[in-house]
Amino acid sequence: MTRLLVECTYVFQHPKVNSGIQRVVRNVIKQLPAAVDGVECLPVVMLKGKLYRVLQLAPTGLRLFDALMTFGERLSRLAHRYWQWHRDLDQRCTSRFTRRALHVAYRLSALAMFSVPLRLIEAVNQYQLPKRCAPLQHQPGDQLVLLDSSWHADFLPFVEQLKRDGVGIVSVVYDLIPLTHPQFYDTRLVQMFSQWFDWITRTADGYVAISATVRDQVREELTLRIGAEAAGQRWFDYFHLGSELDLQHADAVIEPRLQRLFETPQPVFLMVSTIEPRKNHDYLLDAFERAWAAGSEARLCIAGRIGWKCDALLERVRKHPQLNQRLFMFNDLSDTSLEHAYSHARALVFPSFVEGFGLPLVEAMQRGLPAMGSDIAIFREIGGEFMAYFNLEQPQTLADLVLDFERSGQFPAARDVAQWQWIGWQQASAQLVERTLRNVLAVSPTEARPHAHCP
Known part of the structure; x- marks a missing residue:
């Protein structure tokens, strides 16, 4: 094997986007080791049918x-x-x-x-x-790691050409939610994602997920699609994500309205995510309305950019009688403001139906902010006994957690979040590289791989 080529095309082209996948890609690339066990690691992009080495991920100085x-x-x-x-x-x-x-x-x-x-x-x-980038010639034995979101990319035929030229293909999979829960997305995106997954099923030699939960889902999905024997010719692994907010600036101003919110004595419960159906904001409002009716003085702060299929939810927030009294929404917070929110909130609340990881949980808990999350497998993988869990079918279970915490001052988890530890982005990037290399090197170079040649 010659080199590990870690792809970051979308983030390179859109350096100011700061949503989940883009945050992951940016931080992994920033912390990418120069080499591991003698194997060179290079960030790359694919533009108009050509391969480039990234010299500078985002423009600076202008x-x-x-x-x-x-x-x-x-x-x-x-x-x-x-x-x-x-x-x-x-x-x-x-x-x-x-x-x-x-x-x-x-x-x-x-x-x-x-x-x-x-x-x-x-x-x-x-x-x-x-x-920001320079032309790069691929070589047989290179391994291309498709780290960025590529289901909408135009470089898939070029990747197939690289594969015919002897380049191994590794796909990073963040989740399979458009396949398993298509009701949360527009039909067109579901179609695009399904076509992309069909493509990586035919094209990739290995798959790296962002959690053990997603790794098992990917293996199961491939087995259903192509059978156990063919799926056994691929390899499956995972790495975990880091927690630092890398776009903070010492001279940045905290959102004034947010700062005033945290200057009040009432406890603030924080929700961080894009506003979209699977994040389950309606459940959150239902639960807090019950808590308020029972006498809670808690404030709910919803932070996240506006996504899709959320018009009814936004209308509910805009017309809510507690808006700007006990209910607050921020749709364009900087990392500096988000850090302030994590540092001053009483707890994070995350009622998502389904996730591939749940980055806000890690960001919150790494800062000592306790988290309440829906009782789903991935949150159990991340939070273990350090989180409090509620039933997605019963908003009252979250309301009760809020009320009990507010009245007793004792967070309702089995273990104290102060004892919880997680990796940073440097370790996350190293995990991705090391586990990819471990699997690639475990495959004999002379071993026949029928799926390794695109038509």
Whole structure:
């Protein structure tokens, strides 16, 4: 084996996005060891059918450029929300003529408001590429680790070519939720993810998940799709994620409204996640409404960017009688503000239906903030006896945990979170590399791998 090539294309192209997968990719790449056991480790991107070594993951030193990229990311999110609004309006419309008129109006308005500005921003970004990456020639025996989100990528045919040239392919899998719980996503994303999983089933030699729970799910899914014998020709492993918030700045200002929230004597319970259906914010509101009705003075702080299929939830929050009294929402917090929230909250609450890992749990608990989570396998894997768990079918179970904690001051977990320990991003990156190499090296180079050649 020659080198380990760790791919980070989406984060390289969108350096200001700071959601779950992008946070993982950025931190793993930042902490990527130069070499392990004599094997060189290189961050790479694939752009327009070519392979590049990353010299600088994100542009630095140009405030105007940074501001432009930040504006571009926000404009992209706004464009997606505008598309969702148009799609919902189109589905409600029964007149064929009106639907056609709406479609034309949408195309023209989207072109002016989003497409043209985003293309101009991309053109500016292209000028920075020579400073941030350099062409790299692949070699037989290289191992390409697909770390970034690639189900929407356009480089899959290029990966197939690399495989035909003798490059091994390793896929990092964050979760299988679009396959196991498609109701939480748009149909198009489910289709894209399913097609991508079919592709990595045919293409990858090994799979690294971000938890033992997901590793077992991936092995089971492959066995169902291709049979035990074929699945046995692949290898499966996992690594755990780190916990540091790497985008903090000493001179950054904490969100004033957030800071005022934590200056009050009432306890604040914090929820950190993208606003989307599987995070189960409705359950959270149901539970806290019960706690408030029972006399709780707790405040609920919801932090997370606006995602998809959440219009009803947002409307419920906006019209809630406790909004800005005992219920607060923040949709664009910096890492500095998020660190402040973790450091001053009474507990984290995380009622998610399903997760691949649950990064906010680790971020909170590593800072000594106790966590209450839904009773699902992955949270048991991460939190063990240090977390308190509630029943997703009974909001009262969370309400009771909040009330008991508020009244007794004793967090309702078997063990004290102060005794809980977790790895940082440096160890997480090392885990990914070491476990990948361990599995790749365990496979004899002369062993026949029927799936290793793409048509």
